[in-house]
Amino acid sequence: MKKIIPTVCFLFSFVAAYATTVSRIDIIGNKRMDTESVRLLADVKTGTNINSEDVNQIVKKLQQSGYFSSVSAKMDGNILKINITEAPVIAQVTVEGNDEISTEDLKKEIRVKERGTFDETEIGADVSRLLTIYQRKGFFDTRINPQKIQLEDGRVNIVYEITEGHPIYIKDISFKGNNEFSSRTLKKELLSREYAWWRFMAQFDVYDEDRIQYDAQMIRQFYLRNGFVDVQVKVYEGKFTPDRKYYSVVFDIQEGQRYKIGELKIKNPFTDVDNQELNSALKINTGDIYNIDQIETTIGALRAVVAAQGYSFVNVDVIPDKDDINRIISMIFEIQKTNRIYLNSINILGNVRTFDSVINHQLGIRAGDPFSLQEIESGRQKMMRSRYYKDVQMVPTRIEGTNLMNLDVKIEEQPTVELSGGIGWSNINGFMIDAGIMETNFMGRGQVVQLRGSIAQYTKQVLLSFTEPYLFGRELSGGFDINYTMYNYGKLGSFGYDRDSLSLGARLGWRLTDNWTQMVRLSAMYDQNYDLHAVGGWQAANLYTLGTNFKYHNLNTDFKQNTHTGIVANFGVAYTGFGISTETFMRYNGEITGLVNFLDNRWQLKSSLEFGYVQPFGDDYISRVYRYFLGGESLRGFQIAGIGSRNWAYRNYALGGLWKANGSTQLNFPVFIPDEYQVKGFIFADYGIVGKPPKDEYEFPKNSGHYNFIDQDLRTSAGVGVFWNTPMGPMNFSWGWPLKMNKYDREQRFLLSFETQF
Template sequence: MKKILLATVMLSAMNMAYGEKLQKVVVSGNKRIESVTIESLLGVKVGEEISNSTADIILQNLYNTGYFTNVNVKKNAGTLNVVVSENPTIYEVAYEGNNKLTLEQIESEIKLQPRKILSKTDIQNAQQRLLEMYRRMGRFSAKVDPKLIKLDNNRVSLVFEIEEGESTHIQNIFFLGNKKYSTGRLEEALMSKRYKFWRFFATDDVYDPDRFMADQQALRQFYANHGYPDFRIINAIAELTPDKTEYYLTFAIDEGEQYRFEKPQIMSAVKDVPADILEKNIVFSEGDIYSAKEIEKSVTEITDALGSKGYAFVAVEPVIVRNNTQKTANVTFEIKEGPRVYVEKITIKGNSRTHDAVIRRELTLHEGDAYNASKIRDSETNIKDLGYFKESSVESEPGTNPDQAKLVVNVEEQRTGELKFGGGFSTTDGMMVNVGISERNFMGKGQIVHAEVGVSKRHQDVNLGITEPYLLGRPLAGSVDVYSVRSARADSYITKSTGFNLGLGYNLTQNLTQRFAYSLHKDSVSQIAVDASPFIQADPKNSLSSSVSHTLTYDKRDSIQEPTRGYTISMTNAYTGVGGNVHNMKNDLSATVFYTPVEDVTTLFRLGAGRVDKVGGKRVRIVDAVYLGADSFRGFEYAGLGPRDRRGRKDALGGRKYWKGTIEAQFPVGLPVDFGVKAAVFTDFGTVWDSSAKGVNVLDDKKMRASWGVGVIWKGPFGPLRIDYAIPFKKSKFDEEQRINLGYALPL
C-alpha cells in the first residue's frame, strides 16, 4: 500500500506531459550497486518518450529486483532523478535449534549466502523450504522464525530460530472395501507402517507425502500381481490430528474380480526368430492366477534369451486381452524389430570411494556397443554382487542422436569393512571365540584383505590374506594367504600347521569359473597322550605338504549376496605330493539349488560328496582324513560323527569318503521388515566312512546321520547374526553332539 501511495505522490510531483522525451537520468542514494546497473533496470532509456505511466513502470521494475527498501522518482526539466535506499547485505546466515538436520543438509537446500543482498522473498522462500524439510521428516509441528540483527555499514545477520517439534507418526492405517485380503496383509504391501513403540530405528512409521503416493502404487501392484487387474483406489486420505502429533491413513478401494491366464502365445515378426523355442521362457501357464509381475518377468526372460542368441535390436511387447465374462486374460508376446540404438557414453555417479575402473569392469557392455537390455540387467547384477554399495542401478538416457543412448550408473557407497566375531559352545570344548577384521574394497580398488584369529580350548588359528580380483589389470583373481593353526582335534594329541596358499582364478564363460591353487605347509603332531589311538601314534610326527588343486564352479544364482533362485555346481581336485613327504589325492563335488516357492520364503537344497585316496602305497594320515560336524554338520561336534577308535579316549579317526546334504528354508517371522529378522528350519544329513585305519577296534560304518533344527538370522545394525539349535535324530551311539552354534559380523 505504501508503494502505491508513493507512486501516486510521485506522479503528481512529476506532472509529466505525454510524449516528453527523457534527456538525462541521475541516480543517488546507492552505495553498493553501480548507477549504470540501476539505469539498466529502469525500463526506460535516454531519448525515449515518457508518460505519466512511466513512473509506475520504474517503481515496479526497481522493487521487483529485491535490492531496494525505498525508491523515489522525480523529474526536473527532462532530467529523471532516481533516489534509492538499498536493502542491507547479509553478513552471515545462522541456524539455531536444528538437531535433526545438520548444517550441511540445510545449506544444500537453502541458497542464502553471506554478502548477498537481503530480500524478503528469499527469506520467506528459505523459511518455507526449511518447514518442508521438516515435514519430509514427519515433523509437522516444526516452527521456523527468521530474525534480523542489524549491523553497521547496512549489514544484517540473518538467524533462523528453529523449533523442530516431535515426529508425527502414523497412528493407524485403514482400508475400506477390502474383502479378499485382510488389513494386515495389505499393510505388508505398503511402504508406510503404523507406529510401534519397539521399532526404535524405524523411519517408515513417520508420515511422508511422497511415501504415501508410493503406497498407492504399491497397492495397485500388489493386486495386479495377485490376479486383480481391475483394482482401483477410490480415494486415499492422510489426516493430521488437530494437535499435529498423529496421522491416520485411509484407503478406499475396489478390488474387482480375480482373473486367470489363458494359454500364452508368442508371435514373431522378426525373421529367423524361433518363437516356439522361446515358449519355455514364459514363466506362467494356462490356469495360473493372473500376475502383472509374471508377465513382466516373462518379457525379461524372452528378451534375455533373444539377446543371448545375438538378437540385440528386438522388442518384446505383451498384448493382453481380458475376457470379462470368463475372468481370464489372454497374453500374446509380440516380437518386433526394435530401433537400432548404440551406447554413446557411460557415466558413473555416487562413487565417492570406489574407483571408476572397479565399477566399469563389471559392465557387460561398453561405449559403442549395441544397446542391450539383457546386458544392462547383467551389469546391474554384477555391480550389486560386489557388495560395495547400499544401492545401485544402471539407467538409460537419450543420447545426442536418436540412434544413441547414454547409460548412467548410480551407486551409493556403504561400509565394506567388517569386524567379525564368532562363537559357539559344545559340552567338551566349552566356549569358542573368533575375531577378525576384513575389508572387501581396500582403498576403493576392489581388493580383499583380511586377518582372523580364533581361540578356544582346543583350537587357535591366525590367518592373513589378500585377494586382487583383477591381477595385472586382467580378469584374473589372484590371492595370497598365510596361516598358522594349532588344533587339538581330540584330547589325545595336538596338531600345528603353518604355511601359505597361492590362488589364481578366472572366468571361462559368464557363469563358469576356473581356479588353480598351490599350497605349502609344515605340519606337526605333538603331545600325544599315552592312551591315544595306536593309529595316531603310528603316523609321522612331522611332515611337509606341497599340493596343487583345480576347481571348476558353474554359478547360475540370481544374486551372490542374497540368492533366491538358481544353482551352483562345484568340483575340486587336489593332489598333494608335488615335493614334500605327504602323498594323497582329494576330490570333491557339490551342488546347491535355491528356490522360492512362495513370496519371501527361500529354500536351499545342497548335496556334496568326496573322497581322499592314498598315492604311492602309503595310507592316508589321520590328520588328512575327512571330518564332519559343527558348521559342516549341525547337531554334531567337530569330528563328532564318523570312524572312531573304541579304545582309550575314543579318538575320531576321520574317513576317506563322505556325502552330505542340507535342506533349509528361510522365511520372515512377522516382525517389521526393517528389523531384519528371519527364521530358518533345516535338516542336515549324510555320513563319513572308510577310515584308513583298519582293525576290530575301529568303529566304522556307512550309516546315515541326520539332524534337524531351527535358526534365527538377524541382519541388525551390528551386522548379520545367526544362532542355530540342532538335534540329531539319526546317529550312531559313538557320535558326539553339539546342539548350539552361533556367529555374527560387525560392520566397521
C-alpha cells in the first residue's frame, strides 16, 4: 500500500504539469468569420483540460477546414490563443486561351468554385484534371498556368491560363505478327484512324491512349470471332516524330492457332425441357470455326428455350475442352439452376450527351428482370459496338439481406461524327468521286443523319437521310430519305435517255427473326425524262409508290480469305398509282445469292438469281426509263443495256422489257500469289432474259409498218477475271464472251471497276 500511494501521486503531478484548464479562448486575426464559428471549428470549450498534443490537434482541425491559409495556437497561462489568417474567398473562376475545348466542358472538371475558399492543393488537382482532358484530345504539349489575382476585402480571382499547343495525330497504324489477316482488314476493326485532313470533325485520328487500348480489345475480339482462342494483343510503345506532331502506333499480335468446334454436349437438369429442342437452339456445329459471338448467341438461345418452360433463373456455363493437337475445342453447355435474383435498379452514369432511353434500348435489360451476368455482358458489348462510347463499365451491387441487385452503368462518350470520301471507276458510272458526313448519335438520341454526294461521268447524286432506330420507344426503325439524281445515260451503252429525279421517301423497318427483316416504304418521285428518240423533248413524270420488301441475311465470313458461306436474299413488291401518278403499275423484284467456301476456305462457289416484273394496269404505258435492261455487270460479255428488243432504225437504242430474269454462277479460286496480297482468280457463266416492251413499241414510227427487233430470248456468256483487294480498295477485271446472242446485241468483252474509300 505504501508503494502504490507514491505512484499515484507521481501520475497526478505529471498530468497537472502538462494539462491546463482553459479559462478563456482568444481568436486573433479573424475578419469575416465570427469568433464563435472559429471556436466551433476548433472543437474546444472553456473549462477543458488540454495539453500540448491537444493544441496541435486544434491547429490541424482548423487547417483541415479549408477556411484558413495559416493557423497557430498556444497556451498563455490559462488562456488559449489561436492566431489565424483567413483564406481568400474566390470571387470568380475563369479559363483563358482555350480554343479546342469549350469553357463549359473545362469548368465541369474544375473543383474550385466561386464563393469558396482558396486552396493551393485544389488548384493543383484542377490543373491535373484539365491536362488529362487535353491529353485525351491528343494535346500532349498543353501548358496550364493558374493565376491568383488579389482583390480587396480578402477576395481573389482564379484564372487558368492555357497554352494548348497542337494535337498529336496518329501518323500510321501498323501491326506486328499478323500472319493470318492483312493490316487493311484489321484496321477496319479499329476506332482510331491515321491522320487525314478531312477527319477534322471526327477526332479519331488524334492520339488517345484510352481509345488505343480499346482498339487492342477490338482486335482481340475479331480474332476470337475467327477461331484464334489464344490470341494476345499488346500495344507497342510508339514514337513521336521529331516535331512531336505525329505518333506511330504498333499493335503486337500473337495469333496462336486457329481452332474449330469439336463435340458439343448440353447438360440439362430439367426433365420437362426437351433435349432435342435445346440441341436445335445451338448456333454452332461441329466443324465450324470457333466464334465467340456465336457461342454467346448460343448461350442466349439456350436460356430462351429453358425460360419458355418457366425457368427464368438459370445460368449457362460453358466448359471447354481444348485439344491442341487436333486444334479443336469441344464444349459442354451446362445449364444450372440459380437462386432467384432480380435487378432492382439500373443507374446510368456519365452520359452527358446520350439519352438514357437510347442506352436502355442498347442494354436490352430492365429493372425487375432476372439478374444475369451473361445478359449484362451482352448489353455492354452491344453498347460498345454502337461506337457511341469510349468505355462502358458494368458495376453490379448486391442489396444486403435481399435477392436484389443494383446495376451501375458507367460510360464515357466519344464523338460520333464521321467524314468519308472515295473515288472509283466502273462501266456504269465512269470515273466517280463521292464524299459524305454522317452523325450516328444525332442529338444523343441514337438517330442517324447522313448527307452524301457523288459526281460521276454519267450520274450525279445528293442524298440526305434520317433514321430513328427506336421509333415510339420500340424495336422499330423509321426514317426518311431525300434523293436527287441526274442520269446522263444518253451516251451510256444502249440506254439512250437522260433523267433528273427527285425522290422523297418515308420508311418503317423491323426485325422478323434473327435473319429476316422487313421494310415498308412510301415515296414520291418527281422526274424529268428525256428520251433521245421520242417526240416531245423533256417529259414530266410523278410517281407515288407504296411498297414493302423482305431481306434475309445469313452469312459466315472468313475474313482472311474474304470468302463466305451462306445465303442472302431480297424480295419486294410495290404499287405505283393512287390515281395521281402519271403511270400506274405493280412492280415485283427478287434476288437470292448462295455462297459456299471450301478447300481451307480459299475457294468459293457463288450462284445468284434475280428477277423483276413491272405489271401495268389496263392499257397504261410504261415509260422506257422504268423498264428493265441487262448487260454490263448484270450480264458480262454484253454492253450495258446491250441485249433485248431494239429499235430497227437506231440499233444502239434498247427498248427495255417489262420483265427480266438473270443469274450467274462464279467460282473464285486462289492464284499463285501469297494470300496476303488478296488476289483471286475467277471463272463465271452468266445468263439473262429481258422480256418484251409494251406493244406500242413494236413499230417505229407507230403504225408505220416498220417493226422493231422484238424478242425475249435467252442470252448466255462465260468468262474469266481477277479480283484484287488492294490497299487502296477493291479492283475487278473481267473478260466475257457471249455464247448465245442475237445479231443486233451489243458486245463488250472487258469490264473494269475499282473503288477506294478514305
